[in-house]
Structures are given as structure tokens and as C-alpha cells.
Amino acid sequence: MRDPCPEDEALGAYMDHVLSPERQAEVESHLITCRICREVLALAIKSKTLVPDPVITK
Numbered sequence: 001m002r003d004p005c006p007e008d009e010a011l012g013a014y015m016d017h018v019l020s021p022e023r024q025a026e027v028e029s030h031l032i033t034c035r036i037c038r039e040v041l042a043l044a045i046k047s048k049t050l051v052p053d054p055v056i057t058k
């Protein structure tokens with residue numbers, strides 16, 4: 001039995017911790033079994049670190 005890979009959007013939302021706890025757990029357990037998604041996530045985290053969020057100065 002193989003889980004379908006979550007969409008990039010879902011991975012992004014997972015990364016930002018904006019998923020529902022249920023979905024968050026689903027993605028998490030998928031990541032344990034799916035090396036591809038782990039790499040996608042690692043790359044996303046890396047690129048996010050390199051490009052910091054714009055600082056809003058007001």
C-alpha cells in the first residue's frame with residue numbers, strides 16, 4: 001500500500017504548520033516512507049532559508 005504523494009502546496013503548508021493537525025500527521029507519516037517528498041521538503045526549507053521573508057517595516 002502506497003500513499004499518494006501530497007501536492008507541493010500541501011508540503012508547503014506542512015512546512016509552515018498551517019495544516020489541520022490531522023493533515024499534518026498524514027503528511028508527516030508520508031514523509032517517513034517517501035524519500036522523494038523528504039528531498040522536496042528539504043529543498044523547500046533550504047530555499048526558504050536562503051530567501052528570507054520580506055520584513056515589513058511600518
Ligand SMILES: [Zn+2]
Nearest residue numbers: 005006034037
Ligand atoms: Zn511522497
